[in-house]
Amino acid sequence: MGTLILQIQCEAPMPLQQYLRGQAGISAHMIKQLKRIPDGITRNGSLLRTIDPVSNGDTVVLHLPEHCDHTPNPALHVPVAYESAHLAVCNKPTGMPVHPSMLHRTDTLANWFAAQYPDSGFHALNRLDRNTSGLCLIAKDAYAAHKLCRAVEKTYYALVPPGLTGSGTIDAPIAREQESVITRCVRADGQHAVTHYRVIAESPQCTLLACTLETGRTHQIRVHMAHIGYPLLGDSLYGGDCTLLQTQALHCGALSFTEPETGELIRLTIPLRQDMHRILKGETI
Template structure:
């Protein structure tokens, strides 16, 4: 993967200062580039990171090959909501894991990525549970993955059991439940977790809720909504009814982030096709 930057107006600074402060190049990637022949060039010639850069300089970074690992390429019809040379945003269907695991070696989003981008390692910027559908962003380079950390805003839609008519904020720490490797729960010694929720529509059995997160704990939405008495429909792990739905009804419906190349805001959406009450 090749990255190109044109140095714009600014104070005198070294190449390392420019790349670290203005382009969010991680220290780890910068070290790798320094040890790669031709990894860092300025105006067509190699340059040291301690050298000064000036407006108009053309910087080219060539990332070293890392290999794609042992993920088996397996093409599947997963829609793409947005794509550039730096990232791809999949509209993941429910039932598809993001990463391979026991019993899931060729039916994951990682397999789909390996089929679409041979030779590139799979770098999802965030993870969705297997049964959570919706937008999942994967970086095509180490630079993009580092650049996007902490800069992505996501909005979810969930169908919860019961009639919920008022919104609010859940601030409750989440940790692993004693004796379980899967279940999480609200516990005083857990990690801080904050969820904002707004009911959109409801009937006597279910409520469609919009949610945004300030943190990204495992099962956060599922645990928090269950903790206030409104578990997700179909989520039998946390007390949700499976009478109508066979999977937990959660969907990543919108993502907003800065484009790693232009800095412009990217906003993508995906409808929650499986949910009623829309």
Template sequence: MRKLTFTVPAEYGDAQLKGFLRHFCGVSARLLTDLKKEPLGITVNGAHATVRKILQVGDRVQLMLPEDSAAPEPVDLPLVPLYEDSDLLAVDKPTGMPVHPSFGHARDSLANAVAAYFQRKGESLAFRPIYRLDRDTTGVLVLAKNPYAAARLAQGISKVYLAVCEGVLEGSGTEDGPIERLPGHTIQRCVCRDGIRAVTHWRTLCHSQSHTLLAFRLETGRTHQIRVHMAHRGNPLAGDDLYGGSRIYIDRQALHCVQASFRHPVTGKDRCIIAPLPRDFCTLLEICGLQFPQNLSGDAREVDRFYEF
């Protein structure tokens, strides 16, 4: 059971415990409700406290996060952890693995693999990915081990994606086209005036005569966003046959989440998680004549500077 401890600062002296938990600690309304149901879910200086309690400077507020009641079915599948502590797990998601179980993928999802990983460690935790990656998109995926970390991270992760697109692009740009489901389709999306706002920033890293290696940062998080925007401008991702890309050099969309940066939800320290390029992506770069500095995967600060827009 995860235990969090906070010390009341001067600006919250004479404040109600509820306000301190919601605004200083960042406890969500849902988690606060769950904590109130636990006998010792919320204590002040070691004693049970109601949320109406008036705090004093220096009080020690402790939260005992509820145990998870349900976890996905554990299945022993390959899993590569990139970072782990008491609150977070970051993994390198492989191609061909959906994030969540679904029809036809009940036992081969990332959720199943993570459940087995936790089981081997004697833990039973709910599956809490902070964001999703498409089944054939590879790279960093960050998961929270408890509801507090999940709520704090929900809007606070900055990701960089790498992709190889068809055609030659130079410089940088922004795609700002609303996205919605393609009429008559359940999976495929399209840019449509009546869709949901979607903004994609891109920068060219290098190009050959036929392909371009791009870095992306997203302002929004729509399904297939990068894939749809690049196809709409006439530069589909290599391998992305759903949106017009050729599979001659790679048999899935050439899209990789290379970096996830965030402020740790508990310690407040800045973290930068890097996922090395998968083999098929490296092979594609070589075939297309795209040069990429492979040694960037070693130093997070160097990588962060390299991908700065």
């Protein structure tokens, strides 16, 4: 169980529930959960009801109900790029799923997280595909997940065949391919999807792009780049060349977000994945 300390800032006394829903941005669902926990909300060590008034300068502590339901696997190793009371950012390796499934029960990011943070919840805020590597932001509690669910800026790096120049925007709706559970495609009846790309490096055998998203559709970058004729290297699902690489050349290399408790702007960057870097430099893997 985590804790969230609120320093009340208000011009006039108001009911705690009004403050939590307004200034603090606490969801109604979380408030209901807190009310069910003995001493879920306290002020100066004493129980505080949501109907009680709070005043400027009060210190209110929320005891957040969290636990991780996934099977812990301490044998897994994932580098941590950033950690705070409410968040963890890790550098997910390629080949590791984020969530367990029938085929991956104990070898996922969630299983690693359960071993490292057994008293925290697991809320992955940018769900990277199994073979996409890079920064993955995980909220340890529902409060942080709620605050950050639409407030994370991400930059992905992708290798595509040579020939693409400059920068551009792909605005094309994405839908699930008929008779497929996994594959997506551009289709008029799909969901709105917008990808921005910019060429940042070139070599005789590939081009490195920086991509940012306005939307977060499944396989969005992979589908959009294939749609304009530049499928990612190694992306066999969408027609990519697998001669140099057998997994899609897609890496989340930068994240920025605001710490939910302190308001501090956090910017994180990590190097390009090693196999992508070597291909860009013309080296063999």
